[in-house]
Amino acid sequence: MKYQPIQNYINGVFVNASGDQHMEVISPLDGTLLSTVPLSSSKDLDNAVKAAEAAFPAWSKKPIKERVQVFFRYKYLLEQNLKELAELCSEENGKTYGESVAEIEKCIELTEFATSLPQLVTGEVLEVSRGVECRTEHVPLGVVASISPFNFPSMVPNWTIPNAIALGNCMIIKPSEKVPLSSIRLAQLLKEAGLPDGVFNIINGDATIVEAICDHPGIHAVSFVGSTKIAKLVYRRATSNYKRCLALGGAKNHLMVLPDAKPEMTAQNVAASMSGCAGQRCMAASAMVAVGQVDHIIEKICEEARKIVPGENLGAVINKESKERIEQYISQAEQQGAKILVDGRNAKVAGKENGTYVGPTVIDYVKPEMSVAKEEIFGPVISIIRTNTVDEALTIENANPYGNAASVFTQNGGMARYIIERASAGMIGVNVGVPVPREPFSFGGWNESKFGVGDITGKSSIEFWTKLKKSTIKWNPEAGVNWMS
Numbered sequence: 001m002k003y004q005p006i007q008n009y010i011n012g013v014f015v016n017a018s019g020d021q022h023m024e025v026i027s028p029l030d031g032t033l034l035s036t037v038p039l040s041s042s043k044d045l046d047n048a049v050k051a052a053e054a055a056f057p058a059w060s061k062k063p064i065k066e067r068v069q070v071f072f073r074y075k076y077l078l079e080q081n082l083k084e085l086a087e088l089c090s091e092e093n094g095k096t097y098g099e100s101v102a103e104i105e106k107c108i109e110l111t112e113f114a115t116s117l118p119q120l121v122t123g124e125v126l127e128v129s130r131g132v133e134c135r136t137e138h139v140p141l142g143v144v145a146s147i148s149p150f151n152f153p154s155m156v157p158n159w160t161i162p163n164a165i166a167l168g169n170c171m172i173i174k175p176s177e178k179v180p181l182s183s184i185r186l187a188q189l190l191k192e193a194g195l196p197d198g199v200f201n202i203i204n205g206d207a208t209i210v211e212a213i214c215d216h217p218g219i220h221a222v223s224f225v226g227s228t229k230i231a232k233l234v235y236r237r238a239t240s241n242y243k244r245c246l247a248l249g250g251a252k253n254h255l256m257v258l259p260d261a262k263p264e265m266t267a268q269n270v271a272a273s274m275s276g277c278a279g280q281r282c283m284a285a286s287a288m289v290a291v292g293q294v295d296h297i298i299e300k301i302c303e304e305a306r307k308i309v310p311g312e313n314l315g316a317v318i319n320k321e322s323k324e325r326i327e328q329y330i331s332q333a334e335q336q337g338a339k340i341l342v343d344g345r346n347a348k349v350a351g352k353e354n355g356t357y358v359g360p361t362v363i364d365y366v367k368p369e370m371s372v373a374k375e376e377i378f379g380p381v382i383s384i385i386r387t388n389t390v391d392e393a394l395t396i397e398n399a400n401p402y403g404n405a406a407s408v409f410t411q412n413g414g415m416a417r418y419i420i421e422r423a424s425a426g427m428i429g430v431n432v433g434v435p436v437p438r439e440p441f442s443f444g445g446w447n448e449s450k451f452g453v454g455d456i457t458g459k460s461s462i463e464f465w466t467k468l469k470k471s472t473i474k475w476n477p478e479a480g481v482n483w484m485s
């Protein structure tokens with residue numbers, strides 16, 4: 001085993017979980033056993049909540065300008081440790097080193113945003129009557145929790161850690177049991193940055209801990225990122241326990257390609273969007289709606305896809321089950337009459353026979369009712385659906401139950417605007433294959449891609465991680481002025 005067994009992190013120290021149940025952490029790159037992760041119990045969660053509750057009074061009372069100093073140092077430490085963090089991310093998740101570097105750079109940007117929070121949470125004050133003013137303050141909630149998926153071991157935890165903590169909360173995170181190593185390094189860096197013990201805690205585990213988080217009376221807010229099936233369970237369970245909850249789910253992102261699109265640029269963007277992070281991005285293009293005559297662009301997409309080589313510029317998918325599931329989708333589409341233009345099945349990487357690789361796959365003549373057109377595949381696969389008009393393309397996009405992202409490739413500004421107005425997704429790209437909004441804009445989809453109000457990052461997250469206190473103050477109590485006059 002390459003690393004020590006993973007432990008929980010409570011009150012600034014690494015501790016064993018109470019039971020002895022654990023899972024193996026295997027590298028998708030080559031099948032190496034990296035570590036084991038404990039499957040903690042509600043007793044472990046209880047200990048973490050107690051530590052966070054004990055840390056909350058002192059942490060929340062610090063002025064926000066003081067709290068963000070930790071995140072200036074944390075940002076610097078992320079920069080200093082970028083290479084090591086990226087290697088670890090690649091090892092446990094299977095993405096390429098370059099993709100892992102981009103992930104850590106995104107963590108740095110997220111932290112940079114958190115350091116700007118003092119400028120954004122100044123509250124409001126207004127003299128509402130003679131000598132009487134109303135003012136608002138953003139007040140932290142208390143102990144909050146964040147649950148993450150496997151596909152971004154560092155970035156998704158960092159969607160929530162810097163903002164929630166800088167805003168004065170104490171936090172418990174539950175990393176994906178498939179990629180728990182990166183979070184351990186984040187805890188070490190937060191401590192090195194000067195975060196007081198108990199403000200940040202990690203409880204490792206599976207569904208049992210997620211359920212315990214939703215039920216725990218000491219936890220006031222739950223953020224979740226993962227598949228739609230589990231997002232619904234978490235949202236229902238947390239809110240039924242009267243907690244605020246924001247649960248981000250899966251996606252099926254549609255890319256609409258119009259005949260006037262720039263062929264080279266479009267092909268490069270489509271290929272990069274569908275294959276980046278081995279297609280395991282909630283923002284990946286999964287279905288391409290080809291409007292009219294775009295054969296010349298499809299040819300170029302295939303050319304670009306053939307340049308993407310597993311083990312070189314394409315990482316592995318998370319595990320064997322995932323590889324089998326993705327390959328089954330491709331085979332099923334073939335059986336149903338779709339045409340496989342580039343086939344990524346049975347990909348092998350010399351010297352990494354135990355790695356779980358799927359090559360880039362382009363499937364043409366997909367019908368909207370086929371499973372590859374409707375379901376989230378989460379692999380480097382693009383399904384091309386042919387239509388004659390933009391309105392037909394929009395009907396297909398609107399019919400999908402998800403709503404994370406949609407993109408259009410065109411040189412016609414009016415047409416792009418027409419599609420922006422009608423696509424049913426929270427994040428839209430125009431000539432952009434992965435339309436992730438950058439800070440300070442917020443990240444969040446619509447429909448079955450997100451449950452709850454607001455977004456998880458950017459300015460929108462302030463509302464989620466704080467509550468508003470409104471004060472009405474009469475500064476001239478001796479004056480006989482009615483406060484409404």
Ligand code: NAD
Pocket residue numbers: 147148149150151152156174175176177205206207208210211225226227228230231233248249250251281282376378404445449
């Ligand atoms: P997942 O839903 O299987 O797991 C997410 C988390 O839920 C993990 O921490 C896991 O331990 C926990 N979990 C799993 N089963 C559970 C259960 N029955 N009850 C309670 N908790 C449970 O997701 P994943 O496979 O790790 O990640 C991939 C999914 O995440 C994809 O669907 C992807 O689209 C989605 N995702 C969405 C976004 C977004 O912003 N919308 C971002 C990243 C990933």
